[in-house]
Amino acid sequence: MRPVYMVSGGVSKFAKARPDATFQKMVKESFDYAMKDVPKLKLSMIDGSVASYFSDHFTRQLMAGIMAVDYLGLCPKPNKRIEGGGATGGLCFQAGWEAIASGRMNVCAAFGFETMSHVPTWKGNEFIALASDVNFDYPIGGFYSGYYAMMVNRHMHEFGTTVEQLAMVSVKNHMNAYGNPYAQKRRKLTIADVRNSDMVAYPLTLLDICVMSDGAATCILADEETAFKLTDRPVKITGVGTGTDMMRMADRPHGEVLLAPNEKKSDYRKLKYPGVHSFRAGRSAGLQAYKMAGITDPLKQIDFVELHDAYTSSEIQTYEDLALCKYGEGGKFVEEGYPFMPQIDYGMKLPKKGTLPVNPSGGLIACGHPVGATGLMQAVFAFWQIQGSIKKHYGDGELQLKKADRGLIHSHAGTGTYVTVSIMERGW
């Protein structure tokens, strides 16, 4: 396998609705931005592309991928569509990685989009719930927020996680997004604001849950030789992992924990795993990526994380899957301040603040979640962090981390059905 680098990226501003643009134009906005950021890259140098969008129901256009490809001027070069629920964008990023690593392409454009505004919110929730088993799960009252609420109720029962700890994730991510002009929701909130907003599915409130968006994102990936020709600050992708689990969460086993290098069997004598409180696919993806990148102690060896916080609860569950803390300690991890940004005042006492910032961009909860674009958006935000170019792209450097040499991006589907983890590092 050849080393793979990210050389540029672009994001269309995520919005509740973009009636002014079709999906092709949104993709082109993000693609043009990425092209402009590396002026040495010419359209003729791109060998092919991969396209991601999640839902044919939202798009109501089959083969939409090729319509973006022809709009971008990338015909007759290779392209295919990648789809895997909420992890669609993360899978697309890895498909681009595969195209370069295999030697099939020297430069690959990985782009994704979603147009969720085309139906009202509750119809949109119905569409999303079609990504649960339509024979056995959907007809009971298909609603993803309900599924995640059941999972977190079990997490709370098993480990003592509290709703205030969930709310802290929401406060953190909304506050981080305050410095990110690409974000859809930039708000300064308190724990009380989160708890007092409308109850959606007990115990998750409106502010524990991400929103639907229209948006697109593009990542340009290249082999080593081309990468250094194009930019003096390429970011190397040093690890990729992809995990899966049973579609019906009711079918998940109650067995033994998949141990991370920094864990022992004796840490989990009584825990039945993954049950519905943990995501085995996330743990599996993390372990694969860590092995490839040579990471044995993720809390110490990673500088920041952009993870799939579709729910505040799933952010806490994911700290544990990624072995940033042990299973059961996710609530404490946020309460003590580990995932908060060092330079931001959150109005809370956070003794461990800034240890390992999670979702410096604001995550899905604040940036929005146009599904096919989301995992690629995370890659772009991580790329800018590692390059040290946040100020250039956000117009304000407040969210730039001092040390951002190695980042982790995490994309997540279903009730933890497909999960991707990729490690990105300073390549120069």
Place this chain on the structure above:
Amino acid sequence: MAKKNPAKAPAAPKKVEELMTGTTVFNVPMPADLKALKGMSPIVIKQPYQIDYIHSYGQDSPFFAGLSNGKLLGTKCRKCDYTWANPRLACTHCGRETEWVEIPQSGRVHTFTTCYFGGEEFLKETPFHLVLVEFDGVDTLFLSRLIGPVEPEEIRIGMKVKAKFRRNSQLKPSDVYFVPAE
């Protein structure tokens, strides 16, 4: 703390819901100068999309026949000694064909939630409770509705529940639901 059950205490709406109704337009204005077209507002139309599918439950059909006869049918792999509450005709552990077995109609709440919103199809049924039920001798859980309790505070993990069946089967997994058994 959970907010008051919105069905019991309806609050005045905080915002106007977007409607999918409107006026049919047969013509729109057009500027004389084509250069002005790029400043034009987007045209947004309504596109209905409705389909009836002929959907087969295939090898899982006996489960639905079971529901309409007041039985919960799961499957079991004899080799792995593993029983699924929702049927799976191939064992996920060893790949062998499984056998149909009847599973208990009494179990415990493994976890739960109360949905105050939902997908459009179920919005009119809110609020409702979802539960994952665990059974003795069965290795997986079972997603269902819990009928009876009003507030989520009345539901407890570990609470005993028992199955009830709709008299008129809809041939859907919602033909069975659970009620408290304590």
